[in-house]
Amino acid sequence: MDLDKALRISASGMQAQTTRLRVIAENLANQDTTGGKPGADPYRRKTVSFADQVDRASGETLVRVKKVGADKAAFPQRYDPSHPAADAKGYVSTPNVNSFVEVMDMREAQRSYSANLQVMQVTRGLLTRAIEMLK
Amino acid sequence: MNPPQIGLFDLAEQRLKWLGARQGVLATNVANADTPNWKARDMQPFSAVLARQTAFSAGSPVQTNSMHLPGTASPIAGGQTLRGEHAPDGNQVSLDQQLEKIAQTDSDHEAVTAIYRRYVGMFKEALGR
Numbered sequence: 001m002d003l004d005k006a007l008r009i010s011a012s013g014m015q016a017q018t019t020r021l022r023v024i025a026e027n028l029a030n031q032d033t034t035g036g037k038p039g040a041d042p043y044r045r046k047t048v049s050f051a052d053q054v055d056r057a058s059g060e061t062l063v064r065v066k067k068v069g070a071d072k073a074a075f076p077q078r079y080d081p082s083h084p085a086a087d088a089k090g091y092v093s094t095p096n097v098n099s100f101v102e103v104m105d106m107r108e109a110q111r112s113y114s115a116n117l118q119v120m121q122v123t124r125g126l127l128t129r130a131i132e133m134l135k
Numbered sequence: 136m137n138p139p140q141i142g143l144f145d146l147a148e149q150r151l152k153w154l155g156a157r158q159g160v161l162a163t164n165v166a167n168a169d170t171p172n173w174k175a176r177d178m179q180p181f182s183a184v185l186a187r188q189t190a191f192s193a194g195s196p197v198q199t200n201s202m203h204l205p206g207t208a209s210p211i212a213g214g215q216t217l218r219g220e221h222a223p224d225g226n227q228v229s230l231d232q233q234l235e236k237i238a239q240t241d242s243d244h245e246a247v248t249a250i251y252r253r254y255v256g257m258f259k260e261a262l263g264r
Contacts, residue, residue: 002155006162013166020169050170052163060159063166112168115230119165122241123158129248130151133255 003130005060006123012062013116019065020048020109024102031097039087043095045071071096146185147251153181154244161240164233172225175233 023046033043051066073096081090157178167173178184221227 002152002159006155006159009159009162009166013162013168016166016169050167052167052170052173061163061167063170108169111230112165115165115168115234116162118234119158119162119237122237123162125241126155126158126244129244133248133251 003123003127005058007120007127008058009060009062010116010120010123012064014113014120016050016063016065017109017113017116019068020050021106021113023048023068024106024109027097028099028102031095031099031102033095034083034092035085038085040085040093042075042085042093043097044075045073045095045097047071143250143254147247147254149185150181150247151244153178153184154240154247158237158240161233161237164228165230165237168226168228168230168233170226174227175229177236 027045030043034040035042047069049066049069050063053062053064054060055062075093075096077091078094079090080086080092083092086092160176160178164173164175
């Protein structure tokens with residue numbers, strides 16, 4: 001039934017946004033994670049990309065997380081010779097996470113999530129009303 | 136199908152089916168609101184679907200002579216490709232637009248079910264129940 005499909009599609013959208021939010025949480029939590037050894041790489045920012053996916057059994061166009069990739073941007077360097085991860089010249093590589101970018105991304109994920117939730121609520125309303133026609 | 140034979144039940148059923156399908160299409164748009172290169176989709180208007188199935192347009196005046204003035208404004212073309220903002224990743228879904236359409240679908244659905252129930256109520260009345 002079409003309305004069940006709509007519910008499943010909205011659920012897939014919410015799931016994809018949840019994964020996105022999880023990755024944002026990882027990025028924010030690790031925004032100060034440097035390498036353990038001298039010259040080692042710090043935490044590299046993760047990125048999420050979405051893709052549409054046709055479910056063959058039902059013909060629904062769902063959404064899924066296509067790939068959790070890595071941000072290839074260079075690591076910012078900071079001069080701190082006393083740091084355990086400092087290289088021979090005294091520079092430490094810090095994670096390429098920008099908390100402003102992450103927070104903006106989080107807002108967007110939140111908006112998309114609540115849009116999907118709204119659609120789900122409306123769909124539920126349609127279903128309820130259709131069932132009430134039996135009375 | 137013959138126009139006079141179309142019962143209100145049939146019409147309501149078709150309309151509800153169409154609204155359900157549209158809700159599915161709009162849900163897909165919202166779910167893919169962050170998918171690169173996704174273009175918003177929509178259904179053909181119900182009047183067009185009905186006209187194709189029954190060779191008459193629901194409730195609207197029919198032009199029986201080309202010299203007659205058209206009774207209604209010309210229908211909106213297609214509705215498949217939507218002009219709107221264009222994200223850098225090629226996504227063309229405007230959440231506002233989609234949610235507005237969903238609200239429209241919701242209220243249409245409410246109207247159809249209300250009419251349906253009233254119609255059933257009339258039957259009950261006639262049957263004395």
